[in-house]
Structure formats: C-alpha cells, structure tokens
Amino acid sequence: MIKEIISIADEKMEKTINVLQKELASMKAGRATPAMLDKIEVEYYGSITPISQIASISVPESRILQIQPWDKTAIKAIEKAILKSDLGLNPNNDGTVIRLLIPELTEETRKNIVKTIKKTGEETKIAIRSIRRDCNDKIKALKKESDISEDEIKKAEEDIQKRTDNFIKEVDKILEVKEKEVMTV
Structure with a gap:
C-alpha cells in the first residue's frame, strides 16, 4: 500500500x-520556437482549436516563425488569435503564410x-x-x-x-x- x-x-x-x-x-527567449504558439487557440469554424492543429509551424530562420494554414481561409482567424495573445507579436501575411518576427529582447x-x-x-x-x-x-x-x-x-x-x-x-x-x-x- x-x-x-x-x-x-x-x-x-x-x-x-x-x-x-x-x-x-512557450515563453519567448529571443529566438523562435514553435512551442511559443502552443497556448494560442484559434476560433475555427465555430470551435476553439489549437493553432498547431490547423497549420504547420516552422522556423525558417532563428528569429522567424512561419505559420502555414492547411486551409487558406483560416489566415485571418490565426492572425486575430496571435494579436489577442500575450506574445506581443505582429503577424505579417502574404495570403498563404503568416510570418512572425521575434524581436531582439x-x-x-x-x-x-x-x-x-x-x-x-x-x-x-x-x-x-x-x-x-x-x-x-x-x-x-x-x-x-x-x-x-x-x-x-x-x-x-x-x-x-x-x-x-x-x-x-x-x-x-x-x-x-x-x-x-x-x-x-
């Protein structure tokens, strides 16, 4: 027992x-990691979904996160969720991918x-x-x-x-x- x-x-x-x-x-440390976005949830077709379930997240450079949604219509919702988060990052989108520049701390x-x-x-x-x-x-x-x-x-x-x-x-x-x-x- x-x-x-x-x-x-x-x-x-x-x-x-x-x-x-x-x-x-998930805390930022001056370099990009996909785990930074783990807490972000996106309203997608009426349900709250973790960002990692609706997009692929990659790190093309040490200070850039690239988010590529599987459904292009989700870009606006992902941007909105990132802006509402406590990360303090500004998403840039070119219509197919969203890039997040992680600023120097x-x-x-x-x-x-x-x-x-x-x-x-x-x-x-x-x-x-x-x-x-x-x-x-x-x-x-x-x-x-x-x-x-x-x-x-x-x-x-x-x-x-x-x-x-x-x-x-x-x-x-x-x-x-x-x-x-x-x-x-």
Whole structure:
C-alpha cells in the first residue's frame, strides 16, 4: 500500500515537471520556437482549436516563425488569435503564410522574463511540496487503518522527502537552463 502511494506521488511530481517544461517552452527567449504558439487557440469554424492543429509551424530562420494554414481561409482567424495573445507579436501575411518576427529582447524584457520564469518555478516547487504533503497524509491515515509500524511510516516519509528533494533539484536545473537561454544575447 505504501509503495502504491509513493508510486502515485512520483507520477504526479513527474507530471508537474512536464507542465513546467511546457510552460517554459512557450515563453519567448529571443529566438523562435514553435512551442511559443502552443497556448494560442484559434476560433475555427465555430470551435476553439489549437493553432498547431490547423497549420504547420516552422522556423525558417532563428528569429522567424512561419505559420502555414492547411486551409487558406483560416489566415485571418490565426492572425486575430496571435494579436489577442500575450506574445506581443505582429503577424505579417502574404495570403498563404503568416510570418512572425521575434524581436531582439531588451535587457529589461529579459529580466522580466527571468522573473516570470522564477515565479513559475516557485509555483512548481509549491505543487511538488503539496504532493508530498498529501502523500504523507495518506501514509499517516494508513497507520490508523492498518497495522503498519511506526518505523515503516518513518521510512516511507523519508523516502518521499528524498524524492521531493530530487524533483526540486530537477526544477532548479530546468530553471537555470531557461534563465541562461533568456539572458544569452
């Protein structure tokens, strides 16, 4: 039973790390990446659709994103969605493709992005600690329900703490890489 609780905690912490990585991938860092558009959803024939499902996204140059809709009638809707997004980019279209020029980041913008990265990282750490707390609560509840010894409870809590520490170190490494990427001119 304890192993199952720890396994579930591992799974949840791993998912939390994956969410962090997706979140950071969608933040602009001075160079174009298709992941920047992951959060953008387009109103297409009356339904909200992720941009990646109605167009191909490529990076012909390091600071240019090219969006080629499979249906040419979707160009206006894609442009509208990009303008409404928090990316702050101006789409240019030639009737068949949309190009997004990713501007060079100013020092101030870089620092603001790093602040956002740190905030996102801290929220991730809080989520991981919350998973640890829930897991410890479940283990303590097991103690009351069954005949698990105090030593087994202690060992399980230490195991969960060790895993939590490892995941938090992983978050720190991910944040460090992203900060370095953003601050590199």
